[in-house]
Amino acid sequence: MKMKVFVLYGGRSAEHEVSLRTAFTVLGSMDRSRYDVYPVYITTDGLWSCNGAMKEPFASKEELVLTAAGGDPAGSIGEVLSRYFSLPGKKAVLPLLHGSYGEDGTVQGLLELLDIPYVGNGVLSAALTLDKAMCKKVLEQEGIAQTRHVTLSPEQWLDGREDVMDWIEGEVGYPCYVKPASLGSSIGISRCPSRSELEAGIVQAFRYDRKLVVETEIVGREIQVAVMGNGAPVASLPGEFLHGVDFFDFQAKYMDQSLRMSVPAELPSHLLEEIRTLALRAYIALDCAGLARVDFFVDGQGGIFLNEINALPGFTGTSMYPVMWERTSGIPYGELLDRLLDYGIARHEEKRRLQFAR
Missing domain, CATH: 3.30.470.20 (ATP-grasp fold, B domain)
Structure with missing residues (x-):
């Protein structure tokens, strides 16, 4: 019996589109003589959908957007898990979920509870690597050189924008980069060569995350x-x-x-x-x-x-x-x-x- 591989893609993240790009290539490249491949699409609202094992590779990226049944995430997840993940035989999961709610340890924790093997990092390492601020703390303890940087919370920003920008200018300087702590693909990132652009970059980045990293340009x-x-x-x-x-x-x-x-x-x-x-x-x-x-x-x-x-x-x-x-x-x-x-x-x-x- 071939191994069942459940490929998770899409997801509740600003990197949803990037996930579709990755999934389209992966699904078209998997050896279907070795695996029964089950595409599992997750909408931006967190609804799961699966139409069973893939019979032929998808012809376009748009075909990956499967129709999800109505309801809430819990119901849709339960439906997919009970109908497909519980099938007998060897199985594994290939998470292709970039960013929040997929690359951050959340899906990995679910798969640990289900006792199903999956590709990639475990709960702790997934969470650490996605959170740039926490990752930098661990690497600093390891003695690995990094750029000068600070971490910024919304509470600090609301308490006094001018004071925060004075602090960043002193610690980091210009040009600097403002980044959401837990996103990739350069989404929400701004290069800021001046104070006015720093303020605009911080405002934009807080649209994507509640914690930011500001670092100097190398x-x-x-x-x-x-x-x-x-x-x-x-x-x-x-x-x-x-x-x-x-x-x-x-x-x-x-x-x-x-x-x-x-x-x-x-x-x-x-x-x-x-x-x-x-x-x-x-x-x-x-x-x-x-x-x-x-x-x-x-x-x-x-x-x-x-x-x-x-x-x-x-x-x-x-x-x-x-x-x-x-x-x-x-x-x-x-x-x-x-x-x-x-x-x-x-x-x-x-x-x-x-x-x-x-």
């Missing part, structure tokens, strides 16, 4: 590393997007047809190896499992600063994560999915060997 290059594995992770060759913009925003990441990748990045070999080592240190410090992409800045003097960790990186055919593995180890896209599923199953089996009673 003039240099953005270098990425793909990591995979459980207890003994491995790192790819570092890669770099080649672009000509000051701020690599959502438009540049997903709409610029001239965007190119350089893997390995054109850096001295000692810097490439140091970046790989730092990526593994960060991955282990945050108790990551399965996969993550670790992003760095390299300044003009060769200084290396960890920017952030993405525990569910983009996974289209032209996303950096799968391309880095293909160019590092010759691993094709479909085989990479197989390996990540195997890591999730191995982690689940290891956890089930633990004793939970005296």
Whole structure:
């Protein structure tokens, strides 16, 4: 009997559209001679929908938007779980939910309660890696260099905007970046070269999150590393997007047809190896499992600063994560999915060997 793989995508996040892009590629690439693939679409209102095992790959991204029955999230989740997740045989879940309510430990906690193996990071590491502020605290304890930054709450902002901006100017300076703490894909992020733009950037970012990170700009290059594995992770060759913009925003990441990748990045070999080592240190410090992409800045003097960790990186055919593995180890896209599923199953089996009673 083939393994049932439930692919979760969409979700209650500003990254809903990015999730659809990832899911379209993944669903079209899975080996259906090895897996029975069950697409599970989650609306922006949190309603779950599944029409059973996929018979043919979807012809377009728009076809992924399945019609969800009315009602509330609890009812729709219960319907999908009881009708499909309870089917007999081996099963695993592939969460492709970027951002809130999917990449932040919430879905991972549900899957832990269901005792079903799943791809990617566990509850703690998923929550830590999505929350940029908490992630930075852990990496600081690990002694990994980062950009100068502060964390801002809505209470601080409401207590006195002028005082907050004075504080940020003193601690971070200009230009700086304002980021929602728990979002990716550059959504809600602003590059702020002045006080007026800082104020506007903070107002915009609070539309997406109740906690912000404001950090200084590093003039240099953005270098990425793909990591995979459980207890003994491995790192790819570092890669770099080649672009000509000051701020690599959502438009540049997903709409610029001239965007190119350089893997390995054109850096001295000692810097490439140091970046790989730092990526593994960060991955282990945050108790990551399965996969993550670790992003760095390299300044003009060769200084290396960890920017952030993405525990569910983009996974289209032209996303950096799968391309880095293909160019590092010759691993094709479909085989990479197989390996990540195997890591999730191995982690689940290891956890089930633990004793939970005296």
